[in-house]
Amino acid sequence: MEFEANLSWCNHADPENNDPKEFRKLVIDEYGFKGITGLGSHRELMNDPLAVKDITYNIKWAAKAGIPIVITGEGSKAEGMSDEDAFSILKENLTELVKVAEENKVILALEPHGYFSLQLGGLPKILSLVNSPYLKVNFDTANPHRGDYVGTDRSGFRWRIKASSVGDEIATLKTVVKQVRHVHAKDVIGKDAVTLGTGNVRFKECVKLLAENGYDGALSFQTEGGDPEVIQQMLVDSRKYLKQIFEELQIKES
Template sequence: DDPLRIRRACEKHGVKLSALSSHSQLSKPEIAVEYLKQAARYAAECGAPVINTHEGHKQPWTTEEEDFVLIRYSIMEAVKVCEPRGIKLGLEMHQTYSLIPAKYDRILNLVDSPVVGANFDTGNAYLGGEDPIAWLDRVKHRLVHMHAKDISVEQSEAERGKVMGTAVGCACGDGVIDWERVIAILRPLPQDIVLSVECGTLDQAARSIDHLRKLV
């Protein structure tokens, strides 16, 4: 759609866009580069301050070092379009490398740019087998956006340590994530961070907002 049309509709109804989901495979530049360039231009016109992405699935015919060269190339090309427009590039933990904190740090530091930062997903971090609170504290100064995703006990027991994240979780406050500690980490930060709720139903979204507002 026309980004200016989206912008006008948002302004008319008092809606602020927090980010664009621009997920593409950074390890496949033939896909990621032009997609992210277009996303950055679209974000600038529609009024979204952040575009989010991840590194993508591991290909069987590349080595890890080759993958990081490809990822760096894609990020660098995206940054060249993001920087002059003031658009942040949020890197999410959602795939092979980024669900390992040390390798996620490496991805964050592949390109030295003030627009590159973390789109932290609490649910993905947890399902990957990590402590999301400790990990959030580790990258808090690189945050540009957050996916507020809770994970039910049932999903945790079935999937933790077995999957590379999930598209949606349960209502915030109904699952295993300690939102009081999440907010305690975010509150002192100098930058404003949007908590973008990712859940499965409108009812879950409403309950998530109610729960988070009590803590903020």
């Protein structure tokens, strides 16, 4: 199970107010999940002066909660900011965050969800700014397909479809497939998340490419709200589809 800690949206976890060990106990002992695969912590890394502080806190909290991965993105580029200046800011901020990740043995996973990472070649360029085994990728199968930007700060959040560029999920994945440590399993039709295998995302091809490159981590099914009974059925049907894919591709489920 993956949880989000995104301030005003999807705040399943509130690191500033939740005790990390009690949170883990709640998830494992009371809710019955086997573990926690990741903690989402999206901020505006190029614009928000509090972003590094927030993500630093969340990395340390995740370590105490036994969560191996913190997921984030670069966010938006301010109007008038040059690409050169933006990458300079990103390098400075990621260098600081990766140091914290290394010290706490928590992977910082970048998701294609921002201004550069939604562009083909943008995500590997961001990864190249800091050389560390603790800076990796959370690949979302739908975000590149629909140009799905999200940014969060303490004033609120911004979520825009086709905000940067609508891309190709397979082409994007190929550029970073060896760096993927967590996956958002998501399918969409237009702006709407749907049951895996029923939308427009080349999901099976993504799974095949990941398997061929040795990926054996989580496939975290992700949708975007709605009626609980509908979501529950989406989960059931998506799991059936995943099992079908695994059988067809001869992937061993772990």
